[in-house]
Amino acid sequence: MKIAVCIKRVPDMEMRFSIAADRKSLDQGGLKFEMGDFDGYALEVALQLVEKQGPGEVVVLSLGPDSVQEMLRKGLAMGAARAVQLKSDDVPFDGLAIARALAAEFKDGGYDLIMFGRVATDTGGSTVGPMTAELLDLPCVTSISHLEIAGNKGTARRDLEGAAETVTFPLPAVLTIDEGIARPRLASLKGIMAAKKKPLDVRPATLGEARLTVDSLALPAERPAGRIIGEGADAVPELVRLLQHEAKVL
Amino acid sequence: MATIFAFAEARGGELRKVAFEAVTGARKAADATGGGEVHALLIGGPGIASRAAELGRYGADVVIVVEHPALQHYSPEVYAATAAERLRAGGYRAGFFAASAEGRDLAPRVAAKLGVALASDVTDFEITGDAVIARHPTYTGKIIATLRLSGQPALVSLRPGAITPVESPRTARVETAPPAVDPASARVVVTEQTAGGAAVLDLGEAPVIVSGGRGLRAAENFKLVEDLAAAIGNAAVGATRAVTDDGWRPSTDQIGQTGRLVSPDLYIAVGISGAIQHLAGMRTAKTIVAINKDKDAPIFKVADYGIVGDLFEIVPRLTEEIKKARGGSR
Numbered sequence: 236m237k238i239a240v241c242i243k244r245v246p247d248m249e250m251r252f253s254i255a256a257d258r259k260s261l262d263q264g265g266l267k268f269e270m271g272d273f274d275g276y277a278l279e280v281a282l283q284l285v286e287k288q289g290p291g292e293v294v295v296l297s298l299g300p301d302s303v304q305e306m307l308r309k310g311l312a313m314g315a316a317r318a319v320q321l322k323s324d325d326v327p328f329d330g331l332a333i334a335r336a337l338a339a340e341f342k343d344g345g346y347d348l349i350m351f352g353r354v355a356t357d358t359g360g361s362t363v364g365p366m367t368a369e370l371l372d373l374p375c376v377t378s379i380s381h382l383e384i385a386g387n388k389g390t391a392r393r394d395l396e397g398a399a400e401t402v403t404f405p406l407p408a409v410l411t412i413d414e415g416i417a418r419p420r421l422a423s424l425k426g427i428m429a430a431k432k433k434p435l436d437v438r439p440a441t442l443g444e445a446r447l448t449v450d451s452l453a454l455p456a457e458r459p460a461g462r463i464i465g466e467g468a469d470a471v472p473e474l475v476r477l478l479q480h481e482a483k484v485l
Numbered sequence: 486m487a488t489i490f491a492f493a494e495a496r497g498g499e500l501r502k503v504a505f506e507a508v509t510g511a512r513k514a515a516d517a518t519g520g521g522e523v524h525a526l527l528i529g530g531p532g533i534a535s536r537a538a539e540l541g542r543y544g545a546d547v548v549i550v551v552e553h554p555a556l557q558h559y560s561p562e563v564y565a566a567t568a569a570e571r572l573r574a575g576g577y578r579a580g581f582f583a584a585s586a587e588g589r590d591l592a593p594r595v596a597a598k599l600g601v602a603l604a605s606d607v608t609d610f611e612i613t614g615d616a617v618i619a620r621h622p623t624y625t626g627k628i629i630a631t632l633r634l635s636g637q638p639a640l641v642s643l644r645p646g647a648i649t650p651v652e653s654p655r656t657a658r659v660e661t662a663p664p665a666v667d668p669a670s671a672r673v674v675v676t677e678q679t680a681g682g683a684a685v686l687d688l689g690e691a692p693v694i695v696s697g698g699r700g701l702r703a704a705e706n707f708k709l710v711e712d713l714a715a716a717i718g719n720a721a722v723g724a725t726r727a728v729t730d731d732g733w734r735p736s737t738d739q740i741g742q743t744g745r746l747v748s749p750d751l752y753i754a755v756g757i758s759g760a761i762q763h764l765a766g767m768r769t770a771k772t773i774v775a776i777n778k779d780k781d782a783p784i785f786k787v788a789d790y791g792i793v794g795d796l797f798e799i800v801p802r803l804t805e806e807i808k809k810a811r812g813g814s815r
C-alpha cells in the first residue's frame with residue numbers, strides 16, 4: 236500500500252500575530268511553527284495502515300519554501316519512508332492553484348491513498364483535499380472520524396452537524412482526516428536519527444493560476460470590553476433583564 | 486443585474502437553516518447588482534419539491550429541483566456534477582454554498598470542476614465591479630483576511646450563522662432537472678445516516694448555545710447546562726475541548742479551533758475559562774454571557790455580560806428566572 240500524506244507548516248496558534256508592512260501577510264518574526272493539527276492525525280492514520288496492512292510506504296509531501304523541510308523531517312522521524320517538497324517561495328492563498336500542483340505530482344505516482352488533514356489550522360479553507368481529488372478524478376471522502384480499509388475498498392465515518400454518515404469507497408481515493416481518529420505518535424530518538432538519512436526530494440511546484448488572492452489582512456474588530464454585571468446568583472435577575480431588553484436575545 | 490446561484494442544503498427531506506442563509510446571501514448579492522434573479526438548487530429524495538416554496542420566501546426567483554430516490558442522502562459526486570452543470574449553463578456571476586460539513590465537501594469539488602475561485606468559510610462579502618470581495622476569519626479568528634475572487638462564477642461558502650436569513654418573499658418558479666450523472670454510478674456511497682436525534686438542535690442551527698467547560702467538574706453536572714438550554718427552548722448544548730477529550734461529552738459537541746465554529750445570537754459559557762482554542766470557535770457570537778468563578782478568566786474579556794461566582798448556584802437560578810420570564814411573557 237502506497238500512501239501520500241500532505242502536511243502543512245503552520246504557526247503555533249497560541250502566539251500573538253501581527254501583520255507585516257505589506258498588509259497582506261503575517262509578520263513571521265518570532266513565530267514558532269509546527270505541523271498542522273489535522274495533518275498529524277492524517278499521518279498517524281497512514282502510518283498505522285501501512286504497519287498493519289503492509290507492505291507499503293508512506294510519503295510525506297509539503298508545498299512551500301525550504302522552511303517546510305523541517306516539517307517533512309518531522310514526518311520522516313515519525314515513520315514516513317520519504318519526503319517530497321514542492322518548492323514555492325510564494326504560496327498562493329487559492330486552494331485550487333495549490334491543488335493543481337499536488338494533482339500534477341500525484342497523477343502518475345501510483346498512490347492507493349492520498350491523505351490530508353480536514354482543514355489547515357491557519358488559513359482554514361478545507362478546500363485543497365477535495366479539489367485535488369476532483370482534478371485527479373478520484374473518489375474523495377472528507378472529514379473522516381473512523382476509517383477501515385479492506386483490500387481495495389474503504390469504509391469511513393463522517394461526523395456531520397448533529398448526524399453521522401457511513402460511506403464506502405473504492406481505492407485509490409483521496410481522504411481528509413478529522414481530529415481524534417488516532418493520536419499522532421511522538422518521534423523516537425531512533426526515528427529522528429533515521430530521518431536524517433531518508434530521501435527528501437525537492438521539485439518546483441507547478442502552481443495553477445490564482446484567482447483567489449489576499450487583498451488585505453486585519454485584526455478582528457475588538458468586541459466591546461466585557462462587562463461583569465455582578466457576583467453570585469443575586470446578579471441573575473439583572474442578567475435576564477439585560478438579555479431581554481438590551482441584547483434582545485431572549 | 487446579475488443572476489446568482491445558491492445551493493439549498495436539505496437533510497431528511499427538510500431544508501436546513503443554512504439553506505436560507507445561502508439564499509439570503511445570494512439575494513443580497515443579486516440586489517447589490519441591481520436586482521438580478523436568484524436561482525436555488527434543491528437536491529433530494531422524492532417529495533423534496535414540496536420545500537421549494539420556502540426558498541421563495543427568502544428571495545429565490547427560481548428553484549431547480551432535482552428529485553431522485555437515490556438522492557435521499559448526500560451523494561458527493563452526483564451533487565457536485567449537478568451543481569457544476571447548472572453553474573456552467575446558467576451564466577451566473579456568483580454561487581453561494583454553506584460552509585457546513587456538506588457544503589465544505591461539495592463547494593471545493595464544484596470549484597475544481599469549473600476551474601473557478603472559491604472563498605471558504607466566509608462571514609461577510611460584497612460585489613464590486615468585476616470581483617467578489619469576501620471576508621474570512623483565519624488563524625483561529627485572530628486575523629481577518631479580505632479576499633478577492635476574480636472570474637465567474639465566483640463561489641463562496643458562508644460560515645453557518647454568519648448571515649441571518651432575511652425574508653424577501655416571492656413566488657419561486659419551480660424547474661425540475663435530472664441528476665447530471667446517474668446516481669448508480671457514484672463511487673462514494675453513503676450507506677447509512679444516523680441522525681443525532683430529531684429533538685436535538687444542531688450547534689450550527691441553534692440561535693442559542695449553552696456551553697460547559699471543566700468548571701462543571703463532572704460529566705453528570707452537564708445536567709445543569711442541559712436544563713438551562715431546555716428552559717431557553719431553541720438552544721443547543723456545546724462543550725470545550727477539555728470536556729470532550731475527557732469523554733464527558735461526545736467530540737461532535739466540541740466548539741473551538743479544532744471543533745465547530747459557531748455564530749449564534751446568544752452564547753452562554755458556563756465554567757469555561759476561555760482558552761484561545763475555545764474562543765476561536767465562538768468569538769463571532771452576537772452576544773456572549775460568561776459564568777465563571779475566576780474574575781480574571783479570559784472569557785470575561787469577550788463576554789458582553791459576565792457573572793462571577795459559583796456556577797452551581799448561578800446556573801439553576803438562571804434556569805428558574807428564564808422559566809419565570811418566559812411564563813410571564815405568554
